[in-house]
Amino acid sequence: MTGSGTILNAVVLPMTAESHIIRGGYVTVRDGVITGMGAGAPARIEPGWLIDAHDTVLMPGLVNAHTHLYQVLLRAIWEDIPLFPWLRKIYGAAQALLPEHFYAGTLLGCLESLKGGVTTICEHNFLNPNPDCAPETVRALRESGVRSVFARTIMDTGEIVPNCVKEKPDAAFKLVESIVGGARKTFSETQTRKLSFMTGPNTPPINASPELLRQLRAFADSNAIGISAHVAESASVLDYVRQHCSAPGVVAYLRQFDIPGDNTIFAHSVHISLEEIQLLKQTGTSVSHNPVSNMMLGDGVAPVREMLAEGVNVALGTDGAASNHSQDMFETMKAASLLQKVHHRDPGVIDPYSVLKMATVGGARALGLSDLCGTIEEGKRADLILVDIHAPHIQPVNHLFSQLVHCAKSTDVSTAIVDGCLLMKNREMLFLDEDRIVAAAQASNGHLLRRIEEKGI
Ligand SMILES: [Zn+2]
DSSP states (O other): OOOOEEEEEEEEOOSSOTTOOEEEEEEEEETTEEEEEEESOOSSOOSSEEEEOTTOEEEEOEEEEEEOGGGGGGTTSSOSOOHHHHHHHHHHGGGTOOHHHHHHHHHHHHHHHHHTTEEEEEEEEOOOSSTTHHHHHHHHHHHHTOEEEEEEOBOOOOTTSOGGGOOOHHHHHHHHHHHHHHHHHHOGGGTTTSEEEEEOBSSTTTTOOHHHHHHHHHHHHHTTOEEEEEESOSHHHHHHHHHHHOOSSHHHHHHTTTOOSTTEEEEEOOSOOHHHHHHHHHHTOEEEEOHHHHHHTTOOOOOHHHHHHHTOOEEEOOOOGGGTSOOOHHHHHHHHHHHHHHHHTOTTSSOHHHHHHIIIIIHHHHTTOTTTSSSOOTTSBOOEEEEOOOSTTTOSOSOHHHHHHHTOOGGGEEEEEETTEEEEETTEESSSOHHHHHHHHHHHHHHHHHHHHHTTO
């Protein structure tokens, strides 16, 4: 589904250059594509929706480069637990999770995301106790209207991974191929790339064998899909790779298997060396920085300053709600900014425009979508949000970029458009039934928690 329309009188932030701000600007959209933009009035009003944005900020929709949406059902369930024991719970939940939980949770996660200005989501999928879990997640992503990348990853080993989600590489590859191939045949969204795919090892090396890693790059390339993985999230993973794999770090280890690459996104990358940052740069690998999750699990602080200084592409992600506990990318932007400042004890270490770029341009590039979204430019798909800057917690505006990062809240997003389709106007969802989705998720949450308790997870 695409759409057409015109936005007038906006403060347009194309995110193509810091100095590029169009006040009193317009953007026109036809069949999902941006057809015009500039100051003043357009030569032609496109048929479809017409929005007078009267000094509201019009910017590219935010890109959440790493999350697990079903985990909204597990918000605040397992708190105050370090990564390994926490993962034992998260993986253990596979014994209780049913396809219907993935559907209900993913739809609620999409609703929360769209209402917070997120128009593109990378859903990193790693628990598949049942072959219907992944398709049900994809169904919810499609129904929501959000642009999505579904990263169907694989676990084939690991002491803390229940057998029901351990897969033999060959069998897993067949399942991934069937999801990707089936979608490419069936869904028109795959042609417009509203839905695209990745694969990957989930959390190498703790749940990915050398045998799996040896085959993954060729498998991804043969299916023309990228790779997503959790990398060096905690010091415990670094200890593991040093003890069990004789490698100096996780990135260095993955390099042996040709996993880094320009269609690869490494979530976290907290415990990586300067040499590994060079490896990321040389291979064109992107990183999803997930500051709130890192703080919640006490993982540490990712070397964002160093990665940006070296020219590594850094995106932003919330991670799943079991370690965040929201899907709020405005909160994530503020956390990304403040965490670097306090870590380096230097308030000038990162500037707000760079943070906004990570949440837009950087995310689109990390997911292989730079030609479609991440900026407002003629010819790109219209993934746009309007942010109301009139609220008392934002006014008066002295530094627009800083105030979008440090003052604005996700609830200030009034309008969300994906592929030209107006999905939310004045905070009202036009296609999704908000009450029904929340009620269904509440029921699903109760059902899932009962199953978790019954199984002693
Ligand atoms: Zn994650």
